[in-house]
Amino acid sequence: MDSGKTLSLPPLKALQAFEQTARFANVARAAEQLALTPSAVSHQLAKLEALVGRALFVRGARGMTLTPAGEQYLEEVSEVLHRLAMATDRAASDAGLExxxxxxxxxxxxxxxxxxxxxxxxxxxxxxxxxxxxxxxxxxxxxxxxxxxxxxxxxxxxxxxxxLQRERLAVLAAPQLLEKRPVQSPADLLHSELILSEATLMKWPNWFAQQGLALPERPYTLSFDRSYMTLEAARHGLGFALESTVLAADYLDRGDLVRVLPQDDDLPVAAHHxxxxxxxxxxxxxxxxxxxxxxxxxxxxxx
The missing domain is CATH 3.40.190.10 (Periplasmic binding protein-like II)
Structure with missing residues (x-):
């Protein structure tokens, strides 16, 4: 039934200012994202709170914190803005596909x-x-x-x-490297060429500690900040890698890399979400x- 009351739609700029401020908990950072001045963002927030009739933020020395009303409003507004952006994107697409x-x-x-x-x-x-x-x-x-x-x-x-469940970190190597540097136990790796993957949540020190071993004295042969680079280096026989079995799945299936030790020596990890x-x-x-x-x-x- 139509009550006759006209719904008030907030300005899009005010919604964007609200969402960005909630994201960064900071008016200045929100202003940078929106290419506005901090005072302009504050003005939009004040306008929105006046329209809503409730405080959406608690202003503190450490930044802006959402009130319970602000948290609920953010969840609903973010969905609306996303749907609006996607609808615009679909309307502009020639493909006609979702x-x-x-x-x-x-x-x-x-x-x-x-x-x-x-x-x-x-x-x-x-x-x-x-x-x-x-x-x-x-x-x-x-x-x-x-x-x-x-x-x-x-x-x-x-x-x-x-x-992702059952993701594990395993010691991996190219078959040709294992032929030259056979590994019978975790202790053998203390004197082997190790590749450090800086991206993994747990690294060689964690793995050696799980085995009850001290860290190797020799430096890492190579280190990389991307797992795909670590796996490629290991595939070329440049050293032993401690990497995700999910990321290395195709390498293992093709035989480019093999597990060096039994699965009991793997480290369970919840790294991808x-x-x-x-x-x-x-x-x-x-x-x-x-x-x-x-x-x-x-x-x-x-x-």
């Missing part, structure tokens, strides 16, 4: 996801796929991202998180991708 926008940590995107995207595309021909890779945690509405596959510790409040706003779970394209990914991994996600 677009699934993915962002991934580089090594997972390159080593695991990229070789399998064709399988997903063939089973879902009505979806257009956009994949970008970086270690930056993108902003879902601003960057038009449906799912972000992140590497790290799962500490992203107010977002849905699906963690699918992250998205709660509202995105209602999108059919998101649910289809999550279902497909679980099937490809052969395991459910950890919630």
């Amino acid at each position: 677009c699934l926008r993915l962002h991934s940590a580089p090594s997972f995107g390159l080593l695991w996801l990229m070789p399998r995207l064709e399988q997903f595309r063939q089973s879902h021909p009505d979806l257009q796929i956009n994949l970008s890779c970086s270690y930056e945690s993108l902003h879902f509405s601003r960057d038009k991202v449906d799912i972000d596959i992140r590497h790290g510790l799962p500490s992203w409040p107010n977002l849905e998180i699906r963690t 699918l992250v998205f706003p709660r509202a995105h779970s209602r999108y059919a394209r998101v649910r289809r991708f999550l279902d497909w990914l679980q099937q490809e991994l052969g395991q459910p996600f950890e919630y």
